[in-house]
Amino acid sequence: MKTVSLVSAASYLPARVVDNSFFQHSDEAPAHAMFRGVKQRHHVARDETAQSMIVQATQKLADRLNLDLHNDVDILMTNVTAPDQPFMGCGAAVGKALGCRPEWILDLHNGGCVSFIAMIAQAQALMSHSGAKTALLCNVQNSAGRLFAQDETRKLKQALIPGDGCGVGYLVASNESPIKSIVQRNYCEYAGDMAIVRHDGSEWWEPSTACSYVDFTEAKLAQIMGRANHIVPEAIREACRQANLPTDQIGTLITNQPNRIFLRNWREALQLPPTRHVSTFERHGNLFGAALPLCLAEAIDSGQLQANSHLVLGGFAHAGDFAAAAVIHWRPQ
């Protein structure tokens, strides 16, 4: 595999900040541990597209790295939770708006909350077998404003958790901040345990006025939590092992941000202090796939991510059908 570096990240958050009073249960502390701990989150506006969110985050990235977007994006990848259009991804529209001429465009619809790591792995594979030298990876979470703000859905406790945002990362075939290891684990046996449904039973493409929500059942919760407790630390430990990095040498850990108990457990499992684990959950809610690049951008901006330290990314997707982790030796020039 060609040596590939993760050199920077940038983010965009929608202007609209929604506090807990927006939700029906705001007057009482939500009883369920699954739905506690978010104080505010951002919601996309109705006319705000995934494409426009990526464009705004990428412009920040381009300014930071002094990129010529016309020439400096060989691979363009996107993952969007609530796509702008059902038939197509927004990669080409992003390229159009940014003036990119990528050799490869991939609009991914898997990898969920750790699709950022899946995109890194795919970009590295593509770079190793083609002439591509640069990759722009874009994660958009826009389901909070698009689905969880719907009139009926926002009455559900689950609606408190998602928050919208966009994170983009930039890869270069170089030795600057090399990706030392990537671990991906597909657990296909757990596929299908998370679904978006409607009260009236209609499918998403069928005409209906019913609102959409996540088919969350208590019965599945114990199973999902058991999986998350197991597969995320396992993937992170394996990535660290492959990178010859003792887990107590993890400088900064960035995981997806599903809820505070999962964050607590992963940290405990790796025996890391909270100061080394980036958490935006309280301020931004569950950012789904955008959490990784967005937390990375925040850790860079805040100085939490120190030069010449090891950055570890990890997490799981959906109800546990995929887990991934990566180790990056962070030494920005």
Added chain:
Amino acid sequence: MKADLSAIDQLPGVHRIENCGKEEMTSLAMEMTHAVYAHDQVYGQYCSIQAYVDCPAEKAFEYLSDVYTLQEWTYSLRDFTTASDDGMVVATDRIGGATKIYTRTVANRQAMTVDFHCAWDQGEHLWMIYLMRVVPAQLVFDRPGCVVLWTNCRHPFYDRNPFPEKSPPGRKVWVGDMWPFFYAGHQIELDNLKYILEHRHANGLPMTIGGPQ
């Protein structure tokens, strides 16, 4: 008189479906379920271990309830005396050098429990209690063999030798100093028990020793 169950729901710390909804219950479960637990959280006050043994429960019970088999499966109990009239046996616990360990066995065939009431250095107050229970694996695992459960509780004397004057001269070690290794030590001994029972059962050997060796 019929018990007033609603009064139970008023008791602090009691969670029943009448006073704690299913959602709250799941919440509590989530809070309590960690990915990892510190050794002390699990084995700090209790040391409960268990093993599956490929040997019928009745035979395992017979073996355990013969106090002299402790010479085989424990790491360091040796040199047993014959039992006194009140059922007390004295042995040497070689972990403590020349330390004497006093043991009285309380076995219940119906419950298949075997409790070893022991103490170092003296036999008047037997406070080191090894609680063991044999369960037919057919019941709990739907397979032949048995499961052996073993629990010790951290009696305060583990932290403070109550009879220092009875120690052999010059002994530096106290049994309770090893509490942090009880999980490991007991698991190794339980493995000994498992392998010995499986060996005896597989080869049709007797399940008792019946006296000092």
